[in-house]
Amino acid sequence: xxxxxxxxxxxxxxxxxxxxGDPKATEELDNGLIHLVVGARGGAVESLVLDRYDDDEGxxxxxVQKVDLSTRALPLQLVGEGGPDGRVYELHAExxxxxxxxxxxxxxxxxxxxxxxxxxxxxGIQVEIHGADGYPWIAxxxxxxxxxxxxxxxxxxxxxxxxxxxxxxxxxxHRKKVKEPLDIPGTGVVFAGFQDTYFLNVMExxxxxxxxxxxxxxxxxxxxxxTTVKGKKKKKIKAEDLRVLQVLVRPKAYPFEAELFTAPKExxxxxxxxxxxxxxxxxxIFHPISVVFLKVLRWIQSYVGNWGLAxxxxxxxxxxxxxxxxxxxxxxxxxxxxIQPKVKAIQEKYKKSKSDPQARTKMNQEVMELYKVEGxxxxxxxxxxxxxxxxxxxLYTLFAYAIELRHAPFIFWITDLSAxxxxxxxxxxxxxxxxxxxKLAPQAGDPQQxxxxxxxxxxxxxxxxxxxxxxxxxxxxxxxxxxxQQEVTLHLIGERQLPGTKRGGSAKGKRKGKxx
Numbered sequence: 138x139x140x141x142x143x144x145x146x147x148x149x150x151x152x153x154x155x156x157x158g159d160p161k162a163t164e165e166l167d168n169g170l171i172h173l174v175v176g177a178r179g180g181a182v183e184s185l186v187l188d189r190y191d192d193d194e195g196x197x198x199x200x201v202q203k204v205d206l207s208t209r210a211l212p213l214q215l216v217g218e219g220g221p222d223g224r225v226y227e228l229h230a231e232x233x234x235x236x237x238x239x240x241x242x243x244x245x246x247x248x249x250x251x252x253x254x255x256x257x258x259x260x261g262i263q264v265e266i267h268g269a270d271g272y273p274w275i276a277x278x279x280x281x282x283x284x285x286x287x288x289x290x291x292x293x294x295x296x297x298x299x300x301x302x303x304x305x306x307x308x309x310x311h312r313k314k315v316k317e318p319l320d321i322p323g324t325g326v327v328f329a330g331f332q333d334t335y336f337l338n339v340m341e342x343x344x345x346x347x348x349x350x351x352x353x354x355x356x357x358x359x360x361x362x363x364t365t366v367k368g369k370k371k372k373k374i375k376a377e378d379l380r381v382l383q384v385l386v387r388p389k390a391y392p393f394e395a396e397l398f399t400a401p402k403e404x405x406x407x408x409x410x411x412x413x414x415x416x417x418x419x420x421x422i423f424h425p426i427s428v429v430f431l432k433v434l435r436w437i438q439s440y441v442g443n444w445g446l447a448x449x450x451x452x453x454x455x456x457x458x459x460x461x462x463x464x465x466x467x468x469x470x471x472x473x474x475x476i477q478p479k480v481k482a483i484q485e486k487y488k489k490s491k492s493d494p495q496a497r498t499k500m501n502q503e504v505m506e507l508y509k510v511e512g513x514x515x516x517x518x519x520x521x522x523x524x525x526x527x528x529x530x531x532l533y534t535l536f537a538y539a540i541e542l543r544h545a546p547f548i549f550w551i552t553d554l555s556a557x558x559x560x561x562x563x564x565x566x567x568x569x570x571x572x573x574x575x576k577l578a579p580q581a582g583d584p585q586q587x588x589x590x591x592x593x594x595x596x597x598x599x600x601x602x603x604x605x606x607x608x609x610x611x612x613x614x615x616x617x618x619x620x621x622q623q624e625v626t627l628h629l630i631g632e633r634q635l636p637g638t639k640r641g642g643s644a645k646g647k648r649k650g651k652x653x
Contacts, residue, residue, distance in 0.1 A: 154240065154242055155240050155241055155242030155243075156225070156226065156227045156238055156239050156240050157225075157227075158177045158225045158226055158227040158228065158239075159177055159225070160177055160178045160225045161177070161178075162176070162177040162228055163175060163176050163177070163183065163228070164228045164230040164235045165230075166230070166233055166234070166235060166251070166252075166253050167188070167253075168233055168253040168254060168255050168256065168257065169188060169255065169256065170187065170188055170189065170256065170257065170258055171185065171186070171187065171188065171253060171258060171260065171399065172184070172185075172186040172188055172197070173185055173186075173251070173253065173260065175228065175235050175237065175251055176211075177225050177226050177227070177228055177237075178223065178225055178226075179211060179214045179215075179221060179222050179223055179224070179226075180213070180214065180215075180222065180224070180226035180237040180239060180247070180249055181210075181211035181212060181213050181214035181222075181276070182201065182211055182212040182213050182251070182260075183201065183211060184199060184201055185199070185200045185201050185212065185338075185399060186198060186199055186200070187200065187336075187399070187400075187401065189401075190336075190401060190543075191544065192282075192283075192285055193285030193286065193287045193288060194285065198282065198336075199282060199283065200281055200282045200336065200338055200399055201278065201282075202278070202279065202280035202281055202282055202283055202297065202381065203283055204279050204280055204354070204356060204381055205356065205357065206279075206354055206356060206357075207220070208220055208221070208354060208383075209221070209279040209354065209381075209383070210276035210278070210279050210383055210385070211276065211278065211279070212276060212277060212278040212338075212397065213249065213251065213262055213264075213275060213276065213397070214275075214276045215247070215264075215270075215272030215273075215274065215275060215276075216272060216274040216275070216276050216385055217271040217272040217273065217274065218271070219271065221276070222272050224239050224247075225239070226238060226239045226247075226249070227239070233252055233253040233254065233255070234250060234251065234252035234253075235250075235251050235252075236248070236249070236250050237249040237250075237251070243268075244268040244269055245267070245268045245269060245270050246265075246266075246267040246268055247264070247265070247266055247267075247270060247272075248263075248264075248265040248267075249262070249263065249264050249265075250262070250263040258398060258399060258400035258406070258410075259396045259397070259398050259410075260396065260397040260398075260399065261394075261396055262340075262394070262395055262396065262397060263392060263393070263394045264388070264391060264392065264393045265391055265392040265393075266391045273387055273388075274350065274385040274386065274387050275340075275385065275386050275387075275388065275393070276383065276384070276385050277329060277330040277331065277338065277339065277340045277384040277385070277386060277397070278330070278331060278338060278383070278384060279354065279381055279382070279383040280297045280312075280331070280381035280382065280383075281296065281297050281331035281332075281333060281336070281338050282296065282297075282333070282336065284296045284297075284333075287553065287556045288555075288556070290556070290557055290603060291334075291555060291556060291557065291603070291605055292603050292604060293334060293537045293538060293604075293605065294333070294334045295311070295333050295334050296333040296334070297312045297331065297333065297381055297382060298310060298311050298312055298331065298332060298333065298382070299312070299315070299329070299330070299331060299332075299351045299382045299384050300328075300329070300330060300331065300332040300337075300339065300417060301321060301326060301328070301329045301349055302326070302327040302328050302329075302339075302413045302414075302416060302417075303321070303325045303326050303327070304325045304327075305413075305416075307413075307416045307417060309332070310351055310382065312353070312377075312380050312381060312382045313377035313378075313380060314377075315351060315353045315380075315382060316353060317353070318350060318351065318352045318353070319350065319351040319352075320348055320349075320350050321348065321349040321350070321351070322348060323342075323346030323347045323348045323349060323386075323387070323389070326342065326346045326349055327341065327342075327412065327413045328340060328341040328342070328398070328412065328413065328414070329342075329346070329349045329384055329386055330384055330397075330398075331382075331384060332402070332417050334402075334538060334540075335401060335402055335540045335543055335555075336399075336400070336401055336402060337398065337399065337400055337401075337402055337407075337414060337417055338397070338398075338399040339397070339398050339399075339414065340386055340395050340396070340397050340398075341395060341396045341397075341398055341412055341414075342386065342388075342395045345388055345389050345390075345393060345394070345395065346386050346387065346388065346389065347387045347388060347389040348386070348387045349384070349385070349386050349387075350384075350385040350386075350387070351382055351383070351384055351385075352382065352383040352384075352385065353380055353381075353382055353383075354380070354381050354382070354383055355376065355379060355380055356379040356380070356381060357379070358374065358379060359374070398410065398412075398414060400414075401540050402417060402418045402540055403540055403541075404418060404428060404431055418538075420531065420534040420535055420538060421530065421531075421534040422530070423527045423528075423530050423531040423534070424531075426527060426528065426531035427531040427532070427534055427535040430451065430531060430532055430535050431535055431539060431541075433451060433454075434447050434448070434451050434535070434539075434541070435447075435541065437450050437451055438541075443546075443547065444541060444542055444545040444547070444554055444607070445545070445546075445547025445548065445551065445554060445607070445610055446547075448536065448554075448607060448610055448611050448614065449610070449614050451532075452532075452611055452614040452615055452618065453614070453618060455528065455532070456615070456618040456619070456622060459525060459528070460622055462524060462525060463619070463622045463623070463626065464622070464626045464629075468626065476507060479507055480504055480507065483500060483503050483504055483507065486500070529615075532611060533608065533611075536605065536607045536608040536610075536611050537604075537605060537608050539607075542554040542555045542605065542607040543555040545607070547606070547607075547610065550562070551563070551606050551610075553606070554605060554606050554607030554610070555605045555606075555607060556605060556606060557602065557603050557604060557605065557606060557609075558606045558609060561602055563606055563609045563610055563613055564598055564601045564602050564604075564609055565598070566613055567597070567598065567601060567609055567612050567613040567616060568594050568595065568597065568598030568601075569594075570613060570616035570617055570620065571593065571594035571597060571598070571616055572594040573616075573620060574616055574619055574620050574623070575590060575591065575593075575594065577620060577623060577624065
């Protein structure tokens, strides 16, 4: 590791006069998107706030996690084998830049420059080391942001996980699973740092990393037993729940220049920045479909001004487009239901010959002939549903992970579409609509299958209790629209009548005929 740094024209180590800064001194930088507080002690970022976002309590969102450990390292703090750099730096701010300098006046000098640009989520950094220095590592940070209780209850939320992009592959390191320090060769590393469900904090090096180190740190358990609060039992705190990760990078040489990208995981923003950061936001196997729906959702919201209403209108639009498929599926299922007695009669005829392959073949032939005569496609009810699955899953992942829904209110009691419904009203309604949908739908399959399907609303209802309310709202809306489409189809094929009508004509017409 070249710790000798640079030298002056006479070949001597470029070390100036000794510094004597104030250990409590700070300088602040703000570009309208990021608010930085840089401290003299350790010459590091003490606070990093995203101006346009807030936490669960409505305060500006702080991305520097509070970690009560002496071994914690702040963003851009030097770290050596003995721990984080605790030396006092002199600070000098000018515009959107601050210069930090430490020197012992003999053999060591460290100069850091931290700068912001207007309208950018990127923090520019430069580190120079002159003379011998025992701090070869630079910290991206220790953990990332303090997550509130509402977000912790979100089953899809993650926080404080490490992420490394090496080549074209994004490697994620979950804080609960990293039990020993990890050293990653810097070859091919594009960036390293932290991510969670909604935010990103990574250092991009442009090929100048020698290595990346991920160190698990264990925070102390609370001094007071917090398993009960106000007489209510709380979930017992596990050791892995108190674990935080520390991400360090080691430059190949000094001076070292890099960028700290700290931003919300907004799709358009990440695509614009590029550098591989867009790979950290992925909506699953149907990602491209989710992205299309996200763009449509944002377009709808720009007109209606409410994300919950936008979800309802997007779901409505998709159901209208899918009506032909749903119509085909419902008609096919209804036909299958009607011929079930005939199918069972054929099966009963060959009941005593189950072990005879020839008899089974003949039975299958008779069943297929019945399908042909009755004009029934046995796959007619399944294929339309299979075609819809990618769309349903793409919407499911979109509403689970989109930052647009974070802290977005809908109506009355739903003030955050990324958090669970506090009164469980929407999950209960969703469960009821699933039950109603089954009750009104044509029943197909054997009694055992029907019994299993009748359990599904309850299973889904329990599962969705802790899901984000935006996701539950989508599922509830989808259920209601499915019931409407189902009833329209059954009316079109004569299986349902409008109120006050009977088969063969309107009630009014029947009364007239009787009087005549």
